[in-house]
Amino acid sequence: MAEVQPDPRDEGHTEGFPKQEQEQPGLTTEMEGVQPDHGEETYEGSGKLEGMKSLITGGDSGIGRAVAIAFAREGADVAIIYQPEEQQDAEETKRWVEQAGRTCLLLPGDLREEQYCTESVERTVQELGGLDVVVLNAAFQDVHESIDKLETAKMDRTFKTNLYGHMWITRAAAPHLKPGASILTTTSIQASNPSPQLLDYAMTKAALVAFTQGLAQEMAEKGVRVNSVAPGPIWTPLIPGTSWPDKLPEFGQDVPLERAGQPAELAGAYVFLASRDATYITGAVIPVTGGKPF
Template structure:
């Protein structure tokens, strides 16, 4: 069976750019909205592209006003903003590094200044880097990966909790690698495992405040992180090992975030959803 999923391609640096991907990811919501997030405000890290973009547009279709946080990918962020506004929602763009706690506080402050409230936080931004021999994993890379993928989630959550009240929701992005591991990305996999524990611990800490905390653990999804992380040959095969035999699209994942953020998920906290193409993992 031909395992080629998409043309070979590679991007030299992270974050990757969605406008350079061939084919472009499918991020538009697949179904009409039903007002599940009417009047809500959602702040989404990594919201310029990939899963974050799909979540922003899906939540906008459900009636939410949107804030997106991203590092520096202005062109991708502008495309996300265009798509959100076409759904009839407002959006603000906030560029900066979530590994900086001061920036995280500022991002939340700007959201409150614009909208006057915050109801949903989506911690989604992350980075990953392949290292085939664990002995070559540098202290610099280890610290940087944890700074973005773990510390950034802590910082954003701390800042957001000054404003999210009862009925609010936090949704964290983890990964299938938290459950299955990935030999060439030990540091990344470890951060994703940390986010599972973070999600469960925060769910218990916030349940009496009426704030739900859940997570989504995607499998192989066609996002800019893929060509920015792997060589062209691996990118071409990305998704072929999933039982469904293909990579997922961001809009096949975004509905999990909408569900968890909305009242449809009102009896769920401390849980992880697994849109991964059929891989069976422990919960």
């Protein structure tokens, strides 16, 4: 008898979240009420990434942690980039990766620093013995009241974290990527349905779509695929780290499935795009938005 699939409206956490606020970068350990599900108890691997070496920016928590756990259970070693303030979260990710029998390299630093980005790639190649999958996932976002109140310092942090850092990582990684390797970006529903109070963040996510599609054409000549995942509202530390505590009780309720997603619900998309199952897919964006049109 065929297994009955669960109702997607009833998966994960189906209600809103308690009001809370953190300083950026948000930490999993400080999230109140509902803890994110990264697939710790549910993701089952099947060897789809056996022997691969991966680098994940923002791999300490949220979507990045879910991807790290899934990659490890699929047979990949993992290096994760994160900010020094996120060390405790990074150690927890490392624990789950090592529990899966894989190596986890911790690379604390700031994506806004060019030298750090370059050195992180070089350390990954040296210590893991190569590089097969680059996941450009880390991001900064915060709200502003109106365009005339948008501070230059905040714009710089958003653009340098979400774009410059990932350009530097990609530039350093490209010479090491062999045919069959892949680069995966994390864009957002904000790229096609921008919120006015997240204008600078939405701009960077739209830019990543163009980056993905353009780079896919260039890297095809090397046999390297480039694709993207576009999350909708996902419960990660980035959310309480954004200055909108009053919105949390309704967070994610406006999508057709009427709930926010969990990081674990995105991991399979990254695994698919990095695996042999997706050998004819490049320059694509997979929306994981709870039904909100991308």
